[in-house]
Each structure stands twice: as C-alpha cells, then as structure tokens.
Amino acid sequence: MVEQTLIxxxxxxxxxxLIGKILTRFEEKGFVIKNIKSLNLTSEQAREFYSAHKExxxxxxxxxxxxxxxxxxxxxxxxxxxxxxxLLIGSTTSYQASPxxxxxxxxxxxxxxxxxxxxxxxSFIKESGVIFDSNT
Numbered sequence: 293m294v295e296q297t298l299i300x301x302x303x304x305x306x307x308x309x310l311i312g313k314i315l316t317r318f319e320e321k322g323f324v325i326k327n328i329k330s331l332n333l334t335s336e337q338a339r340e341f342y343s344a345h346k347e348x349x350x351x352x353x354x355x356x357x358x359x360x361x362x363x364x365x366x367x368x369x370x371x372x373x374x375x376x377x378x379l380l381i382g383s384t385t386s387y388q389a390s391p392x393x394x395x396x397x398x399x400x401x402x403x404x405x406x407x408x409x410x411x412x413x414x415s416f417i418k419e420s421g422v423i424f425d426s427n428t
Contacts, residue, residue: 295373296326298420299381300408303361310398311364314407317380317394323370327424333359341422344415350403357403365423374416377409 299318301311315325333341338359345351368377382389386399386406399405410416 293372294369295371295413296367296369296420297373297377297416298408298410298423299366299368299377300358300423301364301366302404302406302408303357303363304400304404305398305406306362306364308398310406314394314398315364315366318366318368318377321370321376321380323368323373323377325366326369327367328364329424330362330364331423332362335359337422341419353403358408367420367424374410374413378411381407381409 301314305311305314319325335355338355339346341358342351342354345354370376380394382393382395382399384395384405385402386395386404387401389396389399389405391397394407395405410419
C-alpha cells in the first residue's frame, strides 16, 4: 500500500551536516520526496507538534530542542511508508537502536536522536499540518 509519512531531520543532524546522508537512505530504499522544506520551528509550533507528549516530564526538553535550530522536514511517499520509515530510523533511544538504522548509525542520545518520523496516519496528518500548512 502506497502511503505518505513525515520525517524531520532534527537540529543535531542539521548541525552535523547529515541531511544528505539521511535523505539518501530513504531515496535508496525507494521512497519519493513529495515535499521538503527547511525551517526554524517556533516554540508555539513545537508545542503543537509535540502536543501528544504535553503531560510527560520531557515535553519542555523536546520543545526546546526541536526549536533550537533549523530542521528539514520531508513528506515521503512509498510502500508502507509509515512502518517502513520507522524501521529504517530505529529505536528512539539512539544507543539502543540497531546498527544500520539511521539512529543506530548517527544518533547520540534520546532527545538528540537525529530524526523524527510520524508513528501513524493520524500523527502524519496532524504533524504535517503543523509543518506544511504554516507560513514558515
């Protein structure tokens, strides 16, 4: 089934000049980049983006980190995009991510884990709305 999903190359990856390497992994897997933009999320956008975590103790850290520097957001399209992209990026905790996954190869922590990917169709709709339906 052809689907779309959202990825965000996070500030740590942008600062480390990993954008090209990360996007190449998805293109080599056969995903098509349907939309792409670089932006600096405002604190308000970050709060909306991570609203599912607003009651969690790490919420403010997420908001602060994602809005600390430029990010690159992409809508990817391909076969079973949501689940396949999640497999390609690896575990949220970088040091637990398998070698060969994006986080396993490049991630350094939990918050600074290189990349975000939508975990469901509903998340994709909400998150892509924050990123691509804004005036940034």
